Amino acid sequence: MIIALTGSSGSIGKEIIPFLQDLGHQIITISSSKPNDGVSNYSYADLISHSIEKRVDIFVHLASLNARLDDDNFDQEVTLATNVMEAMHSLQCQKFIFFSTAKVYGDNSFIHQTFSELAAPKPTCSYGKAKLQCEHLIMHRSEILNINTIIFRLPPVLNQFDSSNLGKLIQLSRSNFPMVSLTLGEDNQRSFLSIVNIKEIMRAILKNPLLIRNNEIYNLADSNYISLNRLLRLNSSKYILILPKFVSYLALKIPLINRVLLKLYGNFVIENSKLQSDMGVKLLTTEQSLNIISK
16 A cells, blocks of 8 residues: 655654554655655655655645744644645545644643543644644545545654653653652643554554545544653653642742643543544553553
């Protein structure tokens, strides 16, 4: 099967490409440049000019310009999605997978919250707003062009290439430096997504491409939620010092620090029973996935 993929240099793309190749599929990467990595590569300019003279079975749109979008990047994100959809006809491709974000539902909260696919999107950050607009565009164009589409909404992804603040915190927990955290992280509820579960979903889809149908939206996350401190302990064999409650109380009184703590210790859970039911897969827990990754 020939699979076109954007976002090959991103944290997910770096792990997904060799996995798909090991399954025997031919990968065409499309990016802002043409890196010499042994894969058939094309640029976004090639995509726009319809210079990719290949028939593609499935198009996977992983690329995201920047998680910290400004207004200019917001427009570029939507424009890229538009260009991808317009190229589907020349690629003779009728199956499309778009990796969006759970941030379309909103952001972390100190109140426990769970979102299903039926929850009304209420993005608060530019990244979530841009991805939601891309979703609307893709669904609309898919209906017009008769393209079968799946949209996956992802929480933070756990993998070895993660360079986010969360990823850096996990790397710190694995280092030789002393590790401290707050009591806020003992009982907060967060959804995460391991690269193991992304691979299993892709395996299921490639085994049965008919799963890409009806322009569906799915929450894609590990099958449980966990606290931040639990996540840190799973990634570290050293003792993690939990600071007293009054430290959290004082820190939350400072607006700038409050915002930082909300990103790390806030609650955000997405529910994924629809995906597991429709696709007939059983996703692993975060603990199970990290155990596989660590081997």
